[in-house]
Amino acid sequence: MKRLISLLIMLSMVALLLPGSAVARKDISERDTNKDGLIDQIAHFDRRGKIIKIEIDSNADEVMDRFQYYEKEQVVKVERDTNHDGRIDCRDYFEAEKRIRQERSSSDTGSIVQITQFDSQELPLKIQKDTTGDGLFDSFYHFKEGKLILSTKDTDSDGKPNIWQTYQDDKPLLRRVDDDGDGRMEKIISYDMEGLPKESRHDLDRDGRMDAFRSYRSGVLFDEKKDLDHDGMYEIITRFKDDQPIEQQKDANKDGRFDFITQFKNGKPYYQEKDTNFDEKKDVFIHFDADGYAERMEEDTRHTGRIDRIRTYRxxxxxKVVYDADGDGFKEVITLFKAGKACRQTEDRNQDGKPDITIFFNAKEEKQRVESDTNLNGKIDTWEYYKNGRLARVEKDEEGNGKISLKIFYKNEKKYRLIRDKDSDGRFEVTQWFDRPEWSMVMELDSDGDKKPEGRYCYKESVLRLKEIDEDSDGNPDLIEHYNAQGKLFKSQEKHEAVDRLDTTWFYNKAEEAIRAEKDYTGDGRVDTWYYYHKGNLTTVAEDTNVDGKPDMWEEYDESEAIVKRSKDLNFDGKPDLEESAGEQVNSE
Known part of the structure; x- marks a missing residue:
């Protein structure tokens, strides 16, 4: 560049001093230096005939693109339009005919993007560049005797360099990089005598400590070793060829042994082996396609030395995934995928080559429907239906006749109702409720299908605690039985002589033997007759004849339930006044 500028200046001066020149007579001189018929040089002179400016068309487009300015017939500045867009983008400044500074401008914004300073020998001394166009100089190059010795770069526009590069004989020597500007180096690269990378250290997690170490041969990456926990042992070692990985070893549990081995082809993985339980035996084998995607994965999930799951990818x-769920050597579970998501899963439980369970999934990979052959006879007998991935209904063909005999309904994955068709007539006679307050289950029996249950059975923790029987289907129970926590009958209520009410209440002992009965003959809601039993035999009857709620007549019976004694409280003071034995009458005082 220095020689070119000097030559152009010299030629311009010689041309102006040639005999016949009109310079002495004119302030402006135009010339066609290449004889193409176009003016390509215009010289400007002052009144004394001294050259002050020269305009040059360097590419014969009839537009001047180079301007040289003179003081005392010495060039002091040269302006150039290097890309011929009509705008000056390069300026050189001179002192004593030596270039001391050059400025280059952006062709888009016109702002200065590079400044070069020269020493007394017109060799570069310092270069500063604005590489981002933000108006700030971010890259600086320092020279000594024309040779580059140091460069720095500010990559985050904070006014501080975070990349430092030293040079020797114009070749890189050492490069240090502080990406985040925290004062700690994330990368240090050293170079050999040829200026090619030799070794590099990297702080991948930015904790101030180097954890990746790379070595190069003839400037090409050879291997990388990573010590991620800084214990002096490498967890990952990757070997390279032609700057691409060919093998990687990984110590996943940091025991000093490599558990994962990956081989690469054309820079992409094509085979991998894993020891996932760290017993020094490989249990996962992965084959990759030409693009580096997993194509087939074979797994020994139980670590028995036998492959029990195979995954296929595209x-x-x-x-597709096939799996030996029970470890018997037969892969009975098959899962199929669509657009990368599970759409159907089958299970062959009896190993006859036919699925016994089929699960259908929706687009969200939530269960949508499950079909099962529970008795393994080759016919589907159970259907499960899901909503938003939650079980909503189960239907069963319990008799194997192709008819649904049982339906179970769910809310929030909790069973709340069950209906059953006991005789396959299409009507569901039995209904079980699981959401009734107080009871864990209530069962209703509607044998005639009139929507009015003839029987209702209430359970707590699988123990019958209450039974209601409505024999005439009028909506009112004719019999109610009460059971204790052990399921033993301790009380019952029934219609005996009344039509619209329960008029008799029975009480039972621990052996579920009747020990007492109470009747309301008058229908006023109060007991008026009491019956007492022993081992199933009637022993005593008490009666309230005056409706005051207290007995005033008593009858006693023998083991054959024949009356042996009758007592009466004539004045209703709670004490018998008259006693009658078999065949006689006694007055009590």
Whole structure:
């Protein structure tokens, strides 16, 4: 560049001093230096005939693109339009005919993007660049005797350099990088005598400590070793060839042994082996396609030395998984995928080659429907239906006749109702409720299908606690039985002589033997007759004849339930006044 500028200046001066020049007579001189018929040089002179400016068209487009300015017939500045867009983008400044500074401008904004300073020998001394166009100089190059010795770069526009590069004989010597500007180096690269990378250290997690170490051969990456926990042992070692990985070893549990081994082809993985339980035996084997996506994965999930699960992929997305769920050597579970998502899963429980359970999934990979052959006879007998991935209904063909005999309904994955068709007539006679307050289950029996249950059975923790029987289907129970926590009958209520009410209440002992009965003959809601039993035999009857709520007549019976004694409270003071034995009458005082 220095020689070119000097030559152009010299030629311009010689041309102006040639005999016949009109310079002495004119302030402006125009010339066609290449004889193409176009003016390509215009010289300007002052009144004394001294050159002050020269305009040059360097590419014969009839537009001047170079301007040289003179003082005392010495060039002091040269302006150039280097890309011929009509705007000056390069300015050189001179002192004593030596270039001391050059400025280059952006062709888009016109702002200065590079400044070069020269020493007394017109060799570069310092270069500063604005590489981002933000108006700030971010890259600086320092020279000594024309040779580059140091460069710095500010990558985050904070006014401080975070990349330092030293040079020797114009070749890189050492490069240090502080990406985040925290004063700690994330990368240090050293170079050999040829200026090619030799070794590099990297702080991958930015904790101030180097954890990746790379070595190079002839400037090409050879291997990388990572010590992620800084214990002096490498967890990952990757070997390279032609700057691409060919093998990687990984110590996943940091025991000093490599558990994962990956081989690469054309820079992409094509085979991998894993020891997932760290017993020094490989249990996962992965084959990759040409694009580096997993194509087939074989797994020994139980670590028995036998492959029990095989995954198949296409384009990196799963298409099929076969699995030996019970470890018997037969892969009975098959899952199929669509667009990378599970759409159907089958299970062959009896190993006859036919699925006994089929699960259908929706687009969200939530269960949508499950079909099962529970008795393994080759016919589907159970259907499960899901909503938003939650079980909503179960239907069963319990008799194997192709008819649904049982339906179970769910809310929030909790069973709340069950209906059953006991005789396959299409009507569901039995209904069980699981959401009734107080009871864990209430069962209703509607044998005639009139929507009015003839029987209602209430359970707590699988123990019958209450039974209601409505024999005439009028909506009112004719019999109510009460049971204790052990399921033993301790009380019952029934219609005996009344039509619209329960008029008799029975009480039972621990052996569920009747020990007392109470009747309301008058229908006023109060007991008026009491019956007492022993081992199933009537022993005593008490009666309230005056409706005051207290007995005033008593009858006693023998083991054959024949009356042996009758007592009466004539004045209703709670004490018998008259006693009658078999065949006689006694007055009590």
């Amino acid at each position: 384009g990196g997305q799963p298409v």
